[in-house]
Structures are given as C-alpha cells and as structure tokens.
Amino acid sequence: xxxxxxxxxxxxxxxxxxxxxxxxxxxxxxxxxxxxxxxxxxxxxxxxxxxxxxxxxxxxxxxxxxxxxxxxxxxxxxxxxxxxxxxxxxxxxxxxxxxxxxxxxxxxxxxxxxxxxxxxxxxxxxxxxxxxxxxxxxxxxxxxxxxxxxxxxxxxxxxxxxxxxxxxxxxxxxxxxxxxxxxxxxxxxxxxxxxxxxxxxxxxxxxxxxxxxxxxxxxxxxxxxxxxxxxxxxxxxxxxxxxxxxxxxxxxxxxxxxxxxxxxxxxxxxxxxxxxx
Numbered sequence: 081x082x083x084x085x086x087x088x089x090x091x092x093x094x095x096x097x098x099x100x101x102x103x104x105x106x107x108x109x110x111x112x113x114x115x116x117x118x119x120x121x122x123x124x125x126x127x128x129x130x131x132x133x134x135x136x137x138x139x140x141x142x143x144x145x146x147x148x149x150x151x152x153x154x155x156x157x158x159x160x161x162x163x164x165x166x167x168x169x170x171x172x173x174x175x176x177x178x179x180x181x182x183x184x185x186x187x188x189x190x191x192x193x194x195x196x197x198x199x200x201x202x203x204x205x206x207x208x209x210x211x212x213x214x215x216x217x218x219x220x221x222x223x224x225x226x227x228x229x230x231x232x233x234x235x236x237x238x239x240x241x242x243x244x245x246x247x248x249x250x251x252x253x254x255x256x257x258x259x260x261x262x263x264x265x266x267x268x269x270x271x272x273x274x275x276x277x278x279x280x281x282x283x284x285x286x287x288x289x290x291x292x293x294x295x296x297x298x299x300x301x302x303x304x305x306x307x308x309x310x311x312x313x314x315x316x317x318x319x320x321x322x323x324x325x326x327x328x329x330x331x332x333x334x335x336x337x338x339x340x341x342x343x344x345x346x347x348x349x350x351x352x353x354x355x356x357x
Contacts, residue, residue, distance in 0.1 A: 082318070291326045
C-alpha cells in the first residue's frame with residue numbers, strides 16, 4: 081500500500097505570510113511536494129508557476145473563479161443566467177491550469193439565488209449545471225485536464241450552496257457521464273452533511289479525483305479536538321487504494337508549521353524522508 085500524498089492548500093495554510101509566492105515557499109520548506117490554491121487569479125500565472133517551481137512544488141488543484149463576490153456569488157456552474165460568465169471563468173481557469181501545470185480544476189456549482197426557494201429552483205439549477213458541465217468536460221478534455229465537483233456543507237459553511245451531498249454530486253456526474261469529471265471529497269463537508277464516512281468513502285472513492293481534510297466542527301488541523309479520527313481515515317484511504325492527493329484545507333489553530341505535527345508523525349510512521357533530513 082502506497083502512503084498518502086499531501087498537498088498544502090495555501091489559500092488556508094501559512095496565513096503568517098502575505099501573498100501566495102511566500103506561502104508556496106513556506107509549504108515547500110515544510111516538506112510538502114504539492115500545493116493547491118483556491119483562486120490564483122490575483123497573481124500572474126507565470127510568477128506563480130515560478131514560485132511553485134522554486135519551492136519544489138507541483139500545483140494539483142485550482143478552483144474556477146467565484147464570480148461577483150460583492151454580490152454574494154460563490155461559483156457559477158449551476159447559477160441560472162450566468163452561463164456566459166461561467167464559460168469565461170472556465171477559460172481563465174484553463175489558462176492558469178496550463179501555465180501552472182495543474183491537472184485539476186474544481187468546477188464550483190455556486191449558490192441558490194438570494195430569496196429563491198431551494199426546492200423550487202433545484203431542477204432548473206441542475207439543468208444549468210449539467211449543460212455547463214458538459215461544456216466544461218469538452219474544454220478540459222482538449223487540454224487533458226480533469227474537472228472536479230465538490231459538495232459543500234449547507235449546515236455550517238454555506239447555507240445556500242447548491243451542491244451539498246456526495247449523493248447529489250455522484251448523481252450529477254452519472255448524468256453527465258464524462259470520464260474527465262470526478263468527485264472532490266472534502267471529509268469536513270461530508271461528515272457535517274451525511275456522516276457515515278466509512279461507507280461513503282468505500283462507495284464513492286472510485287469517482288474521487290481529490291480529497292481534502294479538516295477536523296469537524298472547528299475546521300482545524302486533523303489532530304485538533306473534534307469528531308474525526310484521522311489515523312483511521314488515512315488508513316482507510318490507503319486500504320481502499322486511493323492514489324490521488326490529500327489536500328490540507330484547514331484553518332491553522334496557531335502557527336502553521338508547529339501545527340504540522342500530525343503530518344510529520346504520519347511521515348515518520350511511513351518512513352518518508354522529510355524536509356531537512
């Protein structure tokens with residue numbers, strides 16, 4: 081069984097450092113081999129690619145642009161009337177993914193429109209999402225890229241997010257039926273919405289292209305106090321043969337590097353060489 085490979089989400093980790101290039105350097109010197117960035121669009125792609133290269137990191141995931149944050153947008157994939165903006169954002173994401181050598185793009189579904197009833201708009205939003213996903217799958221396939229769908233919990237994090245359970249995301253993937261669209265499994269969101277992580281990991285892992293982790297409910301380090309037993313979950317992912325990256329998308333409770341003890345002890349158990357050794 082191969083050990084898990086971890087990726088530093090530099091939109092969350094290393095907040096001690098201003099700007100993504102400095103965070104990438106910090107991730108590299110902490111022993112990470114990979115990084116992910118939610119939205120890299122404030123930086124020039126070439127500068128970001130250079131910073132990652134100099135830090136010895138490969139970039140493994142970015143998100144499509146969120147849309148108009150001022151108007152409360154959080155992704156556009158399923159939002160009626162925003163199809164043109166979704167497609168523009170997709171082109172921008174593809175441009176960045178190519179410049180960064182990044183193989184995966186999270187295709188953000190977005191939120192139920194303000195004031196709308198979720199049940200009333202669900203069918204229309206799914207239709208829009210399916211149409212956008214078919215378009216995205218074609219665009220991504222031309223560049224050998226993978227698109228990911230991530231359910232985000234609507235109990236704590238984002239009450240109006242359209243895509244909120246693994247079951248809903250898997251059903252949509254099945255309807256679209258494109259091999260280069262996969263599931264993004266954030267165990268923080270999955271635990272809050274559905275629990276049953278052992279069963280859901282086993283059932284949905286064949287569809288999964290990327291995993292993310294944080295403790296529940298505080299969204300801190302995997303070894304911070306909370307509901308999830310990460311040594312067990314990591315072992316389960318290994319046993320089930322997961323080969324992708326595990327993104328560290330959590331909010332450090334203190335200094336990021338000091339908070340990486342959980343990862344250093346995982347590497348120790350696996351006999352992995354670490355930074356500085």
